[in-house]
Amino acid sequence: MSHSDGDEFGFSSGDEEALLAIPDNPQPSGMKRKSDSNDQDFPSKRHASSSQEFTNPAIEHLAQKLLIERFGIPKFRLEQKAAVSRLLHGKNAVVVFPTGGGKSLCYQLPAIVFPELDRLEGVRGPDDHGISIVVSPLIALMKDQVDALLKKGIAAAAMDSSKSREEFLQLNSDIREGRIRLLYCAPERLNNEGFVSSIKFVRGGVRMIAIDEAHCISEWGHSFRPDYLKVARFASEIKAERVVCLTATATPKVADDICKVFDVDSHGLFRTPMYRPNLELDIQVTQTKLQKFPHMFKFLRANPGPTVIYVTIQKQTEALAEDLRAKKFKARAFHSGLPTELKTQVQQEFMEKDDIIIVATIAFGMGIDKSNIRNVIHFDLPSSVESYSQQIGRAGRDGLKSKCVFYLCPEDFYLREIFIYGDLPSRDSVSRFLNDVFKSEHVALDVGETIEVSQYAQAREFDIRPNTLSILYAQLELKFGLIRATGSKYAQYSFEATHSYYQAQSAQTPAANAIKRYAAKAKTLHHIDAGAASSSSGVVRADIVRQLNDWDERGIIKLKASGVTHLFRIEQKLPSKPENVELILNGLYKEMEDKEHQEMIRSEQVMSLITGASCLSRGIAAYFGDTSMDFVECGHCSWCKTHKAIEFKPLPARHTSQGVIAEILAATDVRDDPRFLARVAFGIQSPRITALKLSSHNVFRSLGEEGYHFLDLLREFTIACGTKASSAVAASAPSSRTSSTSKKGMKPGTKLVARSSSASKSSSSYKSRGSSSTRGSTYSSRGSTSKSRGTGYSSRGSRGSRRPRESSYIPPFYNPFK
Structure with a gap:
């Protein structure tokens, strides 16, 4: 089976070699109105009061002036002005706007207002305006936003692994000297102590940290990632002046969690309505997957225009795109496994043309700023209401009528079960993993010393998926305080030598001599363990790595690195008693079980939404705690047009053979x-x-x-x-x-x-x-x-349903398996 893009975020690889090789510290119509006007707000819902508007006319004038001059936008939309005002007045904020709601402006504008405000108030020197850091897991989005900002004359950069060593060193110099206004980086960058240390000494300090996809912070979020909790620690350590958290998919429970992590008061949460009156939500049921195809082909012929079709696994994107091309549609596949050049080409073609259909996993769409997407189709069952809402939100950002079609059949649930039950390892696997982390040689180390592990080897040995293994390490760091990730390095370097390689070694530098002596030549490649070569030769490992990178950039060798080793510093004495390890095991495994259970609940909530006897648009709004809709029915979803609930006949449960x-x-x-x-x-x-x-x-x-x-x-x-x-x-x-x-x-x-x-x-x-x-x-x-x-996925037979312990909005459960 092809790998899925079950991760909506294109996290970059774990290597931090470039940082380790430099000094760590270089200094609508048809609506039915409500009959009851006394509906109560959702208990957790918090709005910024009118006092959040600009209180300083000079700041308001400056923000409005730069909004027009640098972004070409005549006025703020909805809660943007209040959120920007709060940040410019030095307070933290949480911004929950739907997809396409203008979240990025809420941190991009303040970042360029700060220097102008400093000059207006005469409080800082020319290069002491500081930097704003944007933490985002979306590598493609970083690059797109940086390119757009540079075109506007705004000094922005992304700290990512695609840069050459010269580019990387230049960027570090620009950061230190205060020449960058906005720096984008992935959450994993915060694991590197060299990066954290260098940011502490940026001229003017860190004016603001913007955290994109902030729902990842909450354990009740649909994409919880423990690494995101490190952002709060990072903000504290570097003494960031203010923090803004941004997301399109936060239920009230999730929004409250984010507010608690960053100490945001009741006036600092800014929401805008979820309802999009120009989106028509349609649900169509078939009995088999094959029956979906003629329905979809007919729909696409009747509704031309830029279209995104979401599927679950990578192979599906290519197969379905081929089927569409056979029917004379201009279809392209997109998933995270494609070469970067091809992904860029596909995105560019989609942006420039209005007759392209993209068949994609959830890897597509984040940061795609195309306003006239006319159709969004779900060919498979989405993992959660959050994912569904986010994906349909990419349609019709220009305000024109757009269609969102959801094709459902009983076969869809098999694929969802694979993702629900694929991550939880056996309890004994986790036990064996912990025994490896807490083995005697690690227990013997003192606080402050470093352990090195190969998570790739551990995943194979203990039958734990790599992403699950990363979460376990993050929990040992954040919840138990035993270790702290400090970075990663490559264990093995291989290179193909050109004729110039032998001449280059005539320089007789210690690093070049160490490489010549300890690089073992195989049939075509030389292989060297940089750590072992350093230990044997006495040459600093970073110098050996730097020499290899230098030769690679000069074309003297063709270098390939492999075998990522992760580094963790011991923060507390590691447990040696079995009963103490067992306590940690109990805590970790219970959380893993709970996570699996929550995934099941999220799929049930999708089914509850689309098969319910009520307005789809209103159901989505209610899920996110949005009570601003003053009508009962939107008038243009499947329910509102027919007033018939979707009839769904699941496959009969079979006795195990x-x-x-x-x-x-x-x-x-x-x-x-x-x-x-x-x-x-x-x-x-x-x-x-x-x-x-x-x-x-x-x-x-x-x-x-x-x-x-x-x-x-x-x-x-x-x-x-x-x-x-x-x-x-x-x-x-x-x-x-x-x-x-x-x-x-x-x-x-x-x-x-x-x-x-x-x-x-x-x-x-x-x-x-x-x-x-x-x-x-x-x-x-x-x-x-x-x-x-036993709802949904436990047996799909005769069992009843139950409500989960935690959920912001729980529609009545629909059990498709009864």
């Missing part, structure tokens, strides 16, 4: 991890499945798609593995407390990979811990699955 279960058990000798076996059956990739090459075996996905469901399979394999599940687990979802880290895999004699037999060791290890009832079932904190958790 014991014959296929037996085939899967025959294909591998893994008996220590029922979740692993269920993933094989259902078709969910994992590092261990990849290592064992099971994804190419005919048993992979043998119980996927056709009415089977992951938690049912998990229960079956728990029984097959002979684990002693608690009564709640035996009745529903089995415990995940099993080992996934043994070196066994394929059964001897298969055509795939023969693995060493360590089943007895793993099994005894599992049994020695007792049954899963020692900690309760995987979902015991939420009660028995058969009674309280």
Whole structure:
């Protein structure tokens, strides 16, 4: 299966080699009106009062003047003026505007007003106006905004890994000397102590930090990322004067979380209405995926214009774009796996022409400033109401009529289950990971010393997906305060030498001599471990890396780096007692289970929204706590046009085939991890499945798609593995407390990979811990699955539904599997 762009953010790679190689511290119509005018505001909803308007006429005049001169905008929209005023008066703010609502202006304008304000007040020197930092996970958006700002004559730059060493050093010089007004960087940059240290000494200080996609800060946000919590620590450490958080998808609960993190008072939250009267929301149901195609082709012929079609996985973008081209549509595929040059070309073509259809994963659309997108189509089930709202919000920014069509069929739920249940590893996998982090050589280190780990190797060894592993490390840092990420480096360098390489070494610098001595030549490439070469030669590692980069930029070698090693400084003495490690394990695993449960709830909320007997537009507004709509029905969504709820007939649940279960058990000798076996059956990739090459075996996905469901399979394999599940687990979802880290895999004699037999060791290890009832079932904190958790994705059979513990707006649950 192709990798999905399940991550809407194009995070850059973890390497910080360039920073490590320099000094760390260089100094509408049809509406029905409400009959009840006494509706109460949502409890968490907070609006800026009129007192937030400019109180200083000189500041207001200056902001209005630069708005016109530098941005060509005659006046502020909605809450922009109040948000900008608050920031210019030195206070923090949270901005929740829908997609296309003008969030970026709320930090771009203040950033250029600061120097003018300083000159007006005569309080700073010529180069002491400071810098504003924009933290954004969207690499493409950074580049697009920087390019646009430079065209407006605004000194902006992005700190990213695409720069050459000369460009990087020049940028650092510009930052230190106060020549940059706006600096864009990814959240991971805040892990680099060299960057953090250098920012502390910027001339004029940090005037403002703008945090884009700020919903990532909240654990209840649809894209929670623990790394985002580091932004608050960063702002404190560098003594930023003010912070503005911006998002298009914050429920009241999420907005409150953001306000608490940055100590924003009740007047500092600025919202604008979610309702877009020019968007027509239409839901169409088919019984099979194939039946969607003729409906979509007919719609596109009847509704020409710039169109974005959202699908879930990368292969779908290319296949569907090809199908569209076969029907004479001008279609292009877009996903994060495409080469950068091709992505740029596709985006440029879409921006310049009005007859292009983009078939894309969620990687497309962030920062695409095209106002006349006429159609947004969801070919697959989106992961959340937040994602759906954000994506349809890209249509019709010019205010003209635009259509948003959602095609739904029972087969869509298989793909959603893959993403819901793909990230949670077994409990024992997490236990083994923690034992590796807290191994004796690490425990023996003192506070302040550094540990180096290969997260790639750990992902394979413990069968934990890389993104999940990164979250575990972030939790150990932020919630337990045990370690602190300080950066990363490449472990291995390989290069192809040109004829000039041998001549270049005649300079006889210590670094060049070390490379010549310790670079081992293979058939065509030289390989060198920079750390080992440094230890053996006594030459500083950074000098060796700098020499390699220098030769690469001069064309003397063609350099390739690999094997990212992550660096963590010990902040507290690491735990050595098993009971202390167990406490950490309990805390981490409960959060991981809760996250999986929340993902299930989000899919249920999408179904509740689109199949409900009420106005879609009003349902979206209510989800985000927007009570500004003074009408009951928009008049132009599926419900309002028909007053009939969407009829959806799910696939009937099937009893698990014991014959296929037996085939899967025959294909591998893994008996220590029922979740692993269920993933094989259902078709969910994992590092261990990849290592064992099971994804190419005919048993992979043998119980996927056709009415089977992951938690049912998990229960079956728990029984097959002979684990002693608690009564709640035996009745529903089995415990995940099993080992996934043994070196066994394929059964001897298969055509795939023969693995060493360590089943007895793993099994005894599992049994020695007792049954899963020692900690309760995987979902015991939420009660028995058969009674309280079994909505949507637990069995899709006869179980009832339950409301989640935390949600800002919960529409009545619709269980499509009853």
